[in-house]
Amino acid sequence: MNDYKRILITAALPYANGPVHIGHLAGCYLPADIYARYQRAQKRDVVFVGGSDEHGVPITIRAMKEGITPQQVVDKYHALIKESMEQMHISFDIYSRTSNEVHHKTSQDFFLNLYNKGLFEEKESEQYYDEKAKTFLADRYIVGTCPVCANPNAYGDQCEKCGSSLSPEQLINPRSALSDAVPVKRTTKHWYFPLQQYEGWLKEWIIEGHKEWKNNVYGQCKSWIDSGLQSRAMTRDSNWGIRVPLPDADGKVLYVWFDAPIGYISATKELTDKWADYWCKADTKLVHFIGKDNIVFHCIIFPSMLKAHGDFVLPDNVPANEFLNIEGEKVSTSRNWAVWVHEYVQDFPGCEDVLRYVLCSNAPENKDNDFTWKDFQDRNNNELASIFGNFVNRTFVLMHKLCGGKVPKLHEDVYDERDIQVVADIKAAKEKVESFIEQYKFRDALFEVIDLARKGNKYMQEKEPWIVAKSLAANPDAQKLIDNCLHLCLQLTANLAILINPFLPGTAKKMLHMMKVVEKMLEWHNAGSTKLLSVGYTLRAPELLFRKIEDAEIASQIEKLKSGLVKTVEVTGGKKDDSGNQTAVQTTADKKATIVYDDFAKMDLRVGKIVAAEKVEKADKLLKLSVDLGFETRTIVSGIAQHFKPEEITGKQVVVVANLAPRKMRGIESNGMILMAEDGNGKLHFVNPEENINAGAGVN
Incomplete structure (x- = not known):
């Protein structure tokens, strides 16, 4: 660390084709933020950059699904x-976007630098073309x-039903997603x-030079290099993206993975005129935080570029995390099996630090991990509230x-071994947390912070100042013993604020307010000191740092997750109606198992009339309906x-569906289900x- 000046x-x-979910946070954004906050607390010269990736096939597919333009997608x-x-x-010091002009110019200049050196191979190849849409088709199209x-709607690069990688x-029977031609x-x-020309250098740089990288990163890089690298196309046929800056390239x-990592450079250019200090000087430490699906791009392709x-400069480290599953299943945005960040902050206002804590303490640092709402509740109630918050x-x-x-x-005259x-x-x-963060072991570092609070609780329990207070009249040292205990507990609290700040900045801010101290106290050199709060200084009354999370809240989130789960209906295989809108194709995967008449006869389907409707409080997706069924009016949550x-x-x-068993949603008992159809x-x-x-009236 001492070798670097910045x-x-x-x-x-992230692709700007949808919201971010907690898997994104756990994968790279939370670890990167923890590391940046810690380095800032160390008073080091730090720049933390990010932004939206606004090019590539996922953007155009989302535009097609929503019936809007790619620009409208990325803006949204x-x-x-x-x-x-x-x-x-x-x-972030800056959160930029790759549609900005500075990024287009930076990417084109980078391409021209390699082109003018004669480094590219110009190749002609046969690729799929849609004669109706008059365009070349990316694999995903x-x-x-x-x-x-035998899934009839597999993509040209992957089957989302069985997970097989394809070309x-x-x-079998390929067709265009744009026109069905x-x-x-x-x-x-x-x-x-020509990546193969950099194999020797990559072996020396990674295999020999970066054995300290995480096993999952190092192992994946070694596997790629040992398998032999091939030339990779850095351009695509498309009307959406950064134009290739050559006269014969209409x-x-x-290629999105050519321009996307250059986005780090262009974002830094936007941030500061001194951007070259961070990108072009050898005494800069460059660290990429990513998920494991991006390892090859950040460790093989971009460094070679x-x-x-x-x-x-080249990256000093690429501490990639594995994936975070949810309730035992892989995150699936197409099936809506995800916990969306923008919905979480609405459902749990003021609890942003709770999610940060859970995602860090259960981070998929070395293997895929599982997020469950029950674990979320347990960690909040039993660790944050009962240990950390309780001690403070x-x-x-x-x-x-x-x-x-x-x-x-x-009082030194009653100072004892337990105080020492x-x-x-x-x-x-302080030393343990610092060491773990420098090694990118954020989960272990956070454990040490909570463990210090746990030790504080144990110390207070052994000292029992509330019991000692009962002997004030009889014991001349009683007040001194109380003073010593609470003096050290307050100094420990001040240390907890410093140590927790990279992880839970909102909590640290609350603690500063209670202690009536400024943010300067959070500088890392103050950690480990027992002279942070001055004797005789008046402190504010306590405020609860963490509230208990109730069973009903957890049940509601589990219900929300399950009720939001949708069957994937592929738009990409659809035809267009007379107005040019895409229509859905019913896939074999969407069809349910065959039933007999007796199964159908069990359902009581009736015509109802919605006589009243209102939004359910703090639930973006739910409406509370009053439905007249003729013989009674039902409450149905939809x-x-x-x-x-x-x-x-x-x-x-x-x-x-009038005979569906009742169930509670957001505390409201729902008695029935409205039948709906979903288009493409x-x-x-x-x-x-x-x-x-x-x-x-019955429906038969």
């Missing part, structure tokens, strides 16, 4: 992602039957970067009760609030009779 920290650029989701990062206290599992040539092969020219853009360019609260309550609300004096030990614990905690306003649907006829754009439609029918 630290440049990057976090992977860049704003949402940026807000989510700010709400979770991810402290080709769908067909999977040769492995368009392997698909059968694609044909046409010749096209692209510029390839309709061609830079930087090496070829010649003007930039008890210290402040007893200080006000037994020491007049002021920091008491330390707690001072040693404070100093040791997840349609993002598709319909209450006033739009009052008076509508609907088909209701994800829009819901009522399933209702063409003509008015008496409420309560």
Whole structure:
């Protein structure tokens, strides 16, 4: 660390084609923020950059699904992602976007640098072309039957049903996702970067030079290099992206994984005129925080590009995390099996630090880990509230009760071995936390902070100042013993604020307010000291740092997760209607198992009329409906609030599953289910009779 004058920290650029979920936070944004906050506390020269990746096929696919332009997609989701990062206290020095002009110019200049050196290989190859849409097709724009599992809507690069990696040539009956036409092969020219020429250098730089990298990163890099590298196309045929800056490159853009990591450079340019100090001087420490799916791009391709360019520093470390599953299943954005950050901050206002704590303490640093709502509750209630928060609260309550609300004096004449030990614990905690953070072991570092609070609770329990207070009249040393205990507990509390700040900045800020001290106290050199709070200094009354999370809240989140789960209906294989809108194709994977008539006969389907509708408080997706079934009016909670306003649907006829067992949603008992249909754009439609029918009429 002493060899570097400055630290440049990057976090992977998320695709601006949807919101961010907790897997994104756990994978790279939270670890990067912890590291940046710690380095700032060390008073080091730190820059932390990020931004939205706004090019590539995922953007255009999202635009197609939503029926809007790619620019509208990136504008919408860049704003949402940026807000989510700010709400979770991810402290970027700049959060930029790759649609900015400075990024386009920086990427094109980088490409021209390599081109003018003659480093690219120009190759012609046959690629799939849509004669109706008059465009070349990226692999993701080709769908067909999977040769492995027979899913009729597998993509040209992967089958999302069985997970097999594919190429368009392997698909049975391939078709264009744009027009449903059968694609044909046409010749096209692209510029390839010869990765194989950098194999020797990569072996020396990574295999021999970075054995300290995490096992998952080092192992994946070694496997790629040992398997032999091949030339990789750095351009694509597309109308969305950064134009290839050559005269004979009409309709061609830079490959998204060529321009995306250059986004770190362009973001730094936006931030400071001294950007070259961070990117071009050898005494800069560059650290990339990413998820494991981005290892090859950040450890093989981008470093080779930087090496070829010649003007930039190389990453010192790439501490990639594994994946975070949810309730035992892999995150699936297409099935809505995710905990979305923007929804979490609405459902748990003021609890941003709780999520940061849970995601760090359960971080997938070395293997895939699982997030469950029950574990979320347990960690909050049993660790944050009962250990950390409880110690701070008890210290402040007893200080006000037994020491007049002021920091008491330390009396050396009654100083004992237990006092000496707690001072040693404070100093040791600083050293352990510092060591673990420098090694990118954030989970272990956070454990040490909580363990120091645990030791503080044990120390206070052994000293029992509330019991000693009962002997004040008889024991001349009683007040001194109380003073010593609470003096050291207050100093330990001040240390907890410093140590917890990289992890839970909102909590540290609350503690500073209670102690009536400025943020300067959070500088790392203060940690380990037992002279942070001056004797006689008046402190504020305690405020609870963490509230208990109730069972009903957890049940509601589990219900929300399950009720939001959707079957994937592939838009990409659809045809277009007369107005040019994409329509859905029912896939084999969407069809349910065959049933017999007796199974169907068990369902009591009835026509109902919505007589009243209102939004459910603190639930973006739910509407509370009053539905007249003729013989009674039912309360039904339905997840349609993002598709319909209450006033739009009052008076509508609907088909209701009338004999569905009741269940509680957000504390409201729902008695039935409204039948809905979903089109290829994800829009819901009522399933209702063409003509008015008496409420309560049966549907057969």
